[in-house]
Amino acid sequence: MRKINLVRVAMETEVLLSIAKSIKTPAYVFDKKSFFEKALNTKKIVGDEIAICYSIKANPFLIDKYYQPTDLFEKFEVCSIGELRICISSGIPAEMILYSGVNKNINELNEAYTYGVRLFTIESFNHLSYINQMGSRYEEPLPVLIRISADTQFGMDEKDVISIIKDRDQYQYIDIIGIHYFTGTQKKGYSSIIQELKYLRAFCENVNELYNFKIRNIEYGLGLGVEYFEGQKQGANTIDEVVQELRDLSAVTKLTIEMGRYFAGNCGYYFTKVVDCKVNNGTSYAIVDGGMNQLHYDGQVKSMKVPLHKHLKMTPGKLSTQTKKWTICGSICSTEDIICRDVEYQDLKEEDMLVFLNCGAYSFMEAMSTFLSREMPQIWACNSGRDLELMREFICTDTMNCRR
Structure with a gap:
């Protein structure tokens, strides 16, 4: 028998209830605090x-100018021209942007350069x-970070990488x-992170010794995770466990740690209302006005895991002391739409x-x-339930799904 776990969250039930009524x-809802x-x-x-x-790919809404994100971070990584334009409209200074990602073309690079971006x-x-x-x-010689592959397309x-460093004099304007360096997110343990940090330190030392080249900067994505499901086994989800290894690497180069999910994940809440309740062949179904088209968690497979969530009573009256098992389904006409x-x-x-809960990233x-x-x-x-601000209205999607 599976029961909902009364998890501790950033916003208490009373605050969530107040938001739900508003x-x-x-x-x-994204909690700035x-x-x-x-x-x-x-x-x-x-x-x-x-x-x-x-x-910013984790959640572009969190760099809205009203969040004052430049007070929090030294850099912002963007991976497309669209993300760059979001940064521009949000007032992110060009000198704080790292233009990253695959499939860069010369026109996009020129647009980034024109805005003032000088790190690629x-x-x-x-x-x-x-x-x-x-x-x-x-x-103008342009500063670059060369990305080392971790057996992926990136x-x-x-x-x-070593050949480029060795032949660097051939590239006059580089x-x-x-x-x-980034190998993936939601890491299951800290040992892989520690191994990667040791690898990066050894790489710095080797190219310095062999090619008389100093690695002045490393941008490293840790891949720390966020808890999403009831009974989820703990993974690598706190930076405290690897801080000493990070400092060891920063002793030999300027280190920047890059993360999205880790910063944004816990700040997001998805509110959906129960619109219909029924029993089919002995199974109690509750239909909500949202669904799988609006909520996705990394690792979610055919509703085999229960996302962390809370049940809010919206109508006054005495609560029944009885509990009942329910299957929660969305409003999409698919048997797969089981939350x-x-x-x-x-x-x-x-x-x-x-x-x-915890749907602030991706x-x-x-x-x-x-x-x-x-x-x-x-x-x-x-801001922890206070000062609600509408950032985006409902968007009709029928115009996106037909010939214009």
Whole structure:
């Protein structure tokens, strides 16, 4: 028998209830205070010698100018021209932007350069050529970080990275200031992070000894995780466990740690209302006005895991002491649209609200938001439940799913 766990969250039930009464559903709510505190606490732990970078793909809404994100981070990683334009509209200074990612073309690079961006990653020899050409055009050597591949499509073979460093005089308008390294997110343990930090330190020492080249900067993505499900085994989700190894690496190079999920994950809430309750062949189903098209967690497979969430009673009256098992389904016409299955609630009824936690990173963007041509949810910002601010209205998607 599976029961909902009364988890401790940043916002208490009373605050969530107050928000639920103030908004229409479905809706995402991002808690500014939680985001601030995670970034500030991280900075406090690692110290001033290590810079922190927010990867905005985790949640672009969190770099809205009203969040004052430049007070929290030294850098912002963008991986597309669209993300760059979000930074521009949000007032992120060009000198704080790292333009990263695969599939860079010369027009996008020029747009970034025109805005004032002067730090780029190199993920291929094509990128190397494009940036060298751009530097030649503007007669300015451009700072770059070469990304070392971790057996994925990203970055370049270590031997190719070394060959570029070895032959660096051939690239007149490339200023290789360092290395970019990221192997994946939601790491299950700290040992892999510690191994990677040791590898990066050894890499710095080797290229200095063999090629008389100093790695001045390393941008490193730790891949720390966020807890999403009931009974989830603890993974690598706190920076305290690796802070000494981070400091060891920062002793030999300027280190920037880059994360998105770790900073944003816990600040997000997804509110959805129960609109229908019924029993089919002995199974109690509750239909909510949201669904799998708006909520996605890394590791979620066919409702086999129960996301951390809370049940809010929205109508006054005495609660029944009995609990009952329910399967929670969304509004998408698919048998796959099951958010969680066989979960016990106390007196679940229509008009009640379910609030899904820790969906501040990726969740709302990875879901199939235009499926069935339903509206995309509102997005709100708050400060631990106070001063609610509408950041995005409902968006009709029918115009996206037909010939124009």
